[in-house]
Amino acid sequence: MTSDESVIEQWLHSCVRCSNCKYVFREYSPSCPSGEHFGFETYYASGRIWLAQALYKGELEWEVSLLDPIFACTTCGNCESQCLAPHSEHIVDMIEELRARAVQEIGGLPSHIRFRENVVQYHNPYGAEHHNRNLVETYGLPLQAETVYFVGCTSNYRETQIRDATISVLKKAGVDFTVVDEYCCCSPLIRTGQLDPVNEAAQHNADAIRAAGAKRIITSCSGCYRTLSRDYPKLGVDLGVEVVHITQLLKELIDKGAIVPKQTEHRKIITWHDPCHLGRAMGIYDAPRDVISKLPVDLVEMETTRENAWCCGGGGGAKAAYNDWSVETARTRIEQALRTGAELIVSACPFCTRNLRDGSSEDGPPVIDLTELVDRFI
Amino acid sequence: MSLKEKFERIVGADHVSDGAAERYVYSRDMTENPPRTPQLIVMPSTTEEVQQIVRLANEERVPLVPFATGQSVGGLTIPQVNDAVIVDLKRMNKILDVDEEGMYMVVEPGVTFGHVRKYLDENHPGLRYTYAISSPFTSVIANALLQGLCDLSTRYGAMAEFINGLEAVLPTGEIVRVGSAILGDDNWFGRYPLPDLVGLFTGWQGMTGIVTKMALQLWPKKPFTRHFALFTFGDFMTTDLLKQIVRADLADDAGALSFSVVKGLIGMPAPIEAIEGEPDYGTFLTLSGVTSLVLDEKVRLLERMVNSSKVKEPKNLLIPFEAVARLMSEEAYGWVDFPSDSFKQLTEYDGLTWMGTYIHTKNWGEALFKGRKIVEKYGYELMAFLKPMKGMHFCEFKFIIRFERDDENLKRVRQCNNELLDLALDLKAIPYKTPVWSAKKLHERADPNFIELVRRIRDLLDPHGIMNPGRWGL
Numbered sequence: 001m002t003s004d005e006s007v008i009e010q011w012l013h014s015c016v017r018c019s020n021c022k023y024v025f026r027e028y029s030p031s032c033p034s035g036e037h038f039g040f041e042t043y044y045a046s047g048r049i050w051l052a053q054a055l056y057k058g059e060l061e062w063e064v065s066l067l068d069p070i071f072a073c074t075t076c077g078n079c080e081s082q083c084l085a086p087h088s089e090h091i092v093d094m095i096e097e098l099r100a101r102a103v104q105e106i107g108g109l110p111s112h113i114r115f116r117e118n119v120v121q122y123h124n125p126y127g128a129e130h131h132n133r134n135l136v137e138t139y140g141l142p143l144q145a146e147t148v149y150f151v152g153c154t155s156n157y158r159e160t161q162i163r164d165a166t167i168s169v170l171k172k173a174g175v176d177f178t179v180v181d182e183y184c185c186c187s188p189l190i191r192t193g194q195l196d197p198v199n200e201a202a203q204h205n206a207d208a209i210r211a212a213g214a215k216r217i218i219t220s221c222s223g224c225y226r227t228l229s230r231d232y233p234k235l236g237v238d239l240g241v242e243v244v245h246i247t248q249l250l251k252e253l254i255d256k257g258a259i260v261p262k263q264t265e266h267r268k269i270i271t272w273h274d275p276c277h278l279g280r281a282m283g284i285y286d287a288p289r290d291v292i293s294k295l296p297v298d299l300v301e302m303e304t305t306r307e308n309a310w311c312c313g314g315g316g317g318a319k320a321a322y323n324d325w326s327v328e329t330a331r332t333r334i335e336q337a338l339r340t341g342a343e344l345i346v347s348a349c350p351f352c353t354r355n356l357r358d359g360s361s362e363d364g365p366p367v368i369d370l371t372e373l374v375d376r377f378i
Numbered sequence: 379m380s381l382k383e384k385f386e387r388i389v390g391a392d393h394v395s396d397g398a399a400e401r402y403v404y405s406r407d408m409t410e411n412p413p414r415t416p417q418l419i420v421m422p423s424t425t426e427e428v429q430q431i432v433r434l435a436n437e438e439r440v441p442l443v444p445f446a447t448g449q450s451v452g453g454l455t456i457p458q459v460n461d462a463v464i465v466d467l468k469r470m471n472k473i474l475d476v477d478e479e480g481m482y483m484v485v486e487p488g489v490t491f492g493h494v495r496k497y498l499d500e501n502h503p504g505l506r507y508t509y510a511i512s513s514p515f516t517s518v519i520a521n522a523l524l525q526g527l528c529d530l531s532t533r534y535g536a537m538a539e540f541i542n543g544l545e546a547v548l549p550t551g552e553i554v555r556v557g558s559a560i561l562g563d564d565n566w567f568g569r570y571p572l573p574d575l576v577g578l579f580t581g582w583q584g585m586t587g588i589v590t591k592m593a594l595q596l597w598p599k600k601p602f603t604r605h606f607a608l609f610t611f612g613d614f615m616t617t618d619l620l621k622q623i624v625r626a627d628l629a630d631d632a633g634a635l636s637f638s639v640v641k642g643l644i645g646m647p648a649p650i651e652a653i654e655g656e657p658d659y660g661t662f663l664t665l666s667g668v669t670s671l672v673l674d675e676k677v678r679l680l681e682r683m684v685n686s687s688k689v690k691e692p693k694n695l696l697i698p699f700e701a702v703a704r705l706m707s708e709e710a711y712g713w714v715d716f717p718s719d720s721f722k723q724l725t726e727y728d729g730l731t732w733m734g735t736y737i738h739t740k741n742w743g744e745a746l747f748k749g750r751k752i753v754e755k756y757g758y759e760l761m762a763f764l765k766p767m768k769g770m771h772f773c774e775f776k777f778i779i780r781f782e783r784d785d786e787n788l789k790r791v792r793q794c795n796n797e798l799l800d801l802a803l804d805l806k807a808i809p810y811k812t813p814v815w816s817a818k819k820l821h822e823r824a825d826p827n828f829i830e831l832v833r834r835i836r837d838l839l840d841p842h843g844i845m846n847p848g849r850w851g852l
Contacts, residue, residue, distance in 0.1 A: 013783060016725055017448060018513040018725050019516075020725070025514075026716075039469060040419060040421070040466070041404065044448075046448075047399070051402065051403065066397070085726070
């Protein structure tokens with residue numbers, strides 16, 4: 001990041017470790033996937049804040065045993081929703097800064113370093129052959145358009161059904177869009193403190209979007225949405241266009257009649273998983289629910305929703321470095337979903353889709369993206 | 379085999395840490411008490427694992443420090459000797475039983491006020507426990523063992539009074555029960571008529587064993603309840619009026635706060651200064667009755683008492699809580715419904731402390747009057763908290779200080795608390811949740827035979843001195 005301001009320094013005298021971050025306020029169900037699993041005080045937000053402060057003040061020396069408490073966190077931000085102290089909105093920022101300092105001082109985790117190297121070499125964290133611009137030809141898209149669909153690496157190289165459904169919906173709705181030669185938005189690097197390659201990639205994306213003559217960007221990935229909207233401005237990278245998440249666009253398209261969901265006799269029961277990047281990080285809770293309300297399905301909410309929603313376990317570099325715990329976290333969410341009686345689990349983030357599926361049993365309800373669901377009914 | 383490996387064989391490798399992060403975080407708490415780094419942290423999940431930990435500690439002569447759910451105060455979970463092992467009990471978090479007829483629950487040490495509240499509301503809506511003004515996620519066992527106070531203390535006393543019995547692992551490794559459950563499970567109805575050995579564990583700050591289960595009394599929810607806010611002036615006039623109200627058995631709970639605390643609750647930013655002419659105290663009163671008639675009569679009596687007090691202080695004001703909520707916010711109901719909710723205003727900085735005591739009723743007003751002068755001298759916000767205890771048999775007062783933990787503040791806070799303690803001891807008050815420095819000052823003034831008896835009992839139970847050595851200044 002370019003900012004020299006230290007959020008740890010700003011909140012150097014905050015947090016009495018009251019434990020409010022550990023549980024959903026007045027609900028008393030667990031809020032922190034990391035603390036709930038690992039148990040030591042260091043794996044809750046309050047412990048990490050004390051670590052960050054201690055390292056900043058020089059009360060604690062850097063050493064490799066610090067890496068797990070620092071990195072075994074999905075940065076889901078549920079702690080921020082529960083914390084009642086003045087620093088509550090800055091906890092994830094503190095953890096991300098702590099991670100960046102860890103990378104500088106003692107290096108990151110091997111699995112994180114791997115996807116950093118992949119981003120540098122292949123422009124995506126998976127090490128897949130970079131082919132984004134080929135989509136223009138594959139889907140017969142224009143070279144320039146008012147809207148750029150920022151596909152995101154996970155949709156483009158892993159959860160391709162989300163990319164395909166998004167393109168299908170945009171075409172059916174008659175949206176004038178294209179894709180650009182996008183590089184990884186760098187969310188995985190920012191979340192894991194590996195900031196060196198970020199500015200260059202972000203600037204490349206800004207240039208590509210500008211070259212496409214776009215007036216707005218659509219993302220189907222909640223992580224990309226958060227990064228382009230919130231992190232790029234902090235980096236000093238101005239995209240100069242509006243960034244919209246697909247759930248917001250779907251609502252807009254339905255509201256103005258550009259897409260009209262067909263009604264069916266059999267209405268499936270579905271449940272909605274709020275992605276952390278979309279919900280807690282960006283405050284978007286209603287748009288997906290508004291879209292679902294227009295579809296021939298019945299939404300049954302899980303016991304933790306919106307700002308209190310239990311994380312899928314896939315974010316913050318957790319899946320790459322701590323897969324077992326990450327999948328266990330997803331399993332907890334799946335159990336919540338099963339208690340609703342849902343036949344489908346719907347979300348709007350390829351990370352969530354992937355990890356929730358990993359946490360599901362074979363005979364459990366399928367996990368799909370909201371774009372896939374909408375595409376079925378238009 | 380290393381000591382760490384031996385503990386790992388008991389609780390599993392995932393539940394033992396000697397990492398720098400854990401050793402740092404468990405070396406300190408939110409208060410001004412000096413840190414000391416433990417060598418290991420272990421997290422058992424059963425009584426049997428606790429027993430094995432204690433036996434191993436005896437073999438290896440390793441000091442153990444019990445730790446509950448993480449909101450530690452008074453330095454009570456900070457080791458007083460080097461190379462201690464912290465026994466973090468938060469994995470033992472089951473509510474084992476709720477006996478509707480006997481009105482008690484049996485819980486493990488990791489169970490918090492919040493979890494009890496939720497569990498009872500969902501499964502036993504006619505019953506309630508008593509709740510503290512601490513974080514909602516404070517261990518109910520820890521608070522009972524430390525004889526803390528709660529929102530039924532005005533009627534029933536310190537939280538240790540609510541203990542029907544307990545199970546503990548002694549410092550020598552035996553598992554014992556005290557109370558009526560010595561005749562077996564489903565029989566945790568009380569402590570009498572037996573030698574009352576609950577007292578071997580309450581107030582001992584973890585020196586006599588690790589409590590692994592506790593039976594705690596529950597209470598029927600009263601069908602008719604009303605809350606009031608009473609705003610008063612002057613330390614002596616306030617305490618005199620509260621004494622009158624509580625002696626008349628009108629209030630289930632009477633928690634009085636410096637007006638600064640009230641202003642903080644409604645959102646005034648720190649630091650909060652007292653303004654000339656504003657009330658000195660706001661007291662939240664809870665009145666109840668088995669019929670509306672009983673409740674109405676209590677309300678009438680309360681109003682009459684407050685009106686009588688206006689002869690001396692015309693500005694005293696009693697207002698129904700509905701008006702408070704309308705003026706402040708709906709959130710206000712949370713403060714009386716579940717006092718832990720009001721803890722948030724104490725989370726302003728990274729430091730929080732208080733010098734709290736139980737005191738003879740006759741000395742209550744003087745303690746407040748002189749204590750506030752000390753707090754004002756040091757320039758801290760005036761955040762007194764006082765409660766009439768056990769039907770006015772004794773009283774509680776404390777001065778809370780929220781502060782930034784820099785070197786200068788730590789020194790100043792220590793000096794301020796020292797002066798407050800000297801004042802309290804001059805008035806023969808007993809400090810509770812006592813830090814070591816405070817216990818040592820108490821020893822200087824206490825009957826030496828009492829201190830010697832405590833020491834002898836501790837030595838008898840813990841011949842190898844492994845349980846929290848140095849605690850309570852011993």
